[in-house]
Amino acid sequence: MTIAAIILAAGQSSRMGFNKLLADVGGKPLIVRTVENIVASGVRKVFVITGHQANDVEAALEQSSITIIHNPNFASGMASSIKAGIAALHDFDGALICLGDMPLVSSVVIDQMISAFDPEMKRGLVLPVHKGALGNPILWGAIYFPELLKLEGDRGARGLIEKYRAQATEIEVGDDSIALDADTPEALAQIKSIAGF
Numbered sequence: 001m002t003i004a005a006i007i008l009a010a011g012q013s014s015r016m017g018f019n020k021l022l023a024d025v026g027g028k029p030l031i032v033r034t035v036e037n038i039v040a041s042g043v044r045k046v047f048v049i050t051g052h053q054a055n056d057v058e059a060a061l062e063q064s065s066i067t068i069i070h071n072p073n074f075a076s077g078m079a080s081s082i083k084a085g086i087a088a089l090h091d092f093d094g095a096l097i098c099l100g101d102m103p104l105v106s107s108v109v110i111d112q113m114i115s116a117f118d119p120e121m122k123r124g125l126v127l128p129v130h131k132g133a134l135g136n137p138i139l140w141g142a143i144y145f146p147e148l149l150k151l152e153g154d155r156g157a158r159g160l161i162e163k164y165r166a167q168a169t170e171i172e173v174g175d176d177s178i179a180l181d182a183d184t185p186e187a188l189a190q191i192k193s194i195a196g197f
Contacts, residue, residue: 001052001093003114003139006085007066008119008156009100010051010074019053020182021100023061025197028062029060030182033103033195039065041110043096047088050074079156086148093119095145097157098137104177104191113139116169125168127161128178134161135178150179 009031013020021031028036031048039046046066050057051074058068069088082097089095094117096110102187113126117139124141127134138161140148147160161168182188 001114001117002044003042003094003117004036004092004098005041005046005090005096005098005110005137006082007038007046007048007098007100008081008085009057010049010054010071010077010081011019011078011089011100012052015183016185016188019028019056019059020188022053022165023182023188025103025192026028026195030103030188031057031100032060032064034098034100035061035064035066036103037053037103038096038098038110041107042114043110044092045071048083048100066069077152077154078156079151082151083149086145089142089145092142093117094124094141096137096139099181101182102136102177102180103147103182104180104187104194106177109173109177110137110173112171112173113137116171117141119143120165122145123169125164127165127168127170129170129171130173130176130178133171133179134165135176136181137178156162
């Protein structure tokens with residue numbers, strides 16, 4: 001199975017007061033920590049969708065083996081970034097849609113999700129859960145790409161997840177890394193503490 005990762009890194013960090021993706025986490029920008037874990041996994045190719053302060057985010061990632069896609073419509077919400085990523089995929093069996101501010105999600109978790117993915121066996125949507133709570137990233141089979149391309153606004157793909165959750169494959173993750181994003185200064189401090197930085 002060929003899986004592409006789409007990392008959403010276009011948001012304006014409105015609740016943070018500064019661009020959280022550029023926050024220092026153990027000597028590296030947060031977005032770099034996130035990308036490193038995903039690159040270390042079994043995904044075939046990594047796309048990073050930029051928007052807000054794109055030049056700064058791209059400069060932080062210039063040493064990474066990734067493909068940058070700039071989303072000029074980033075201010076319209078997360079859906080525009082998802083669509084920019086999906087539109088760039090050709091001949092991939094699935095897309096792992098990741099949030100750029102989740103540096104604690106390990107390559108081990110991602111590889112567990114990839115191992116569970118098998119559209120022919122009706123495992124074309126893989127969701128990570130921890131103690132019953134849904135987290136991120138989400139692995140979508142190509143059958144869902146047309147609907148992902150129709151998303152609008154800032155809810156991302158939550159509506160589609162709700163629509164198809166009954167037929168999804170859920171992977172139990174042993175920690176809450178899949179739920180920890182750096183939306184606020186307090187959340188960022190918690191991530192740094194857990195990571196030992």
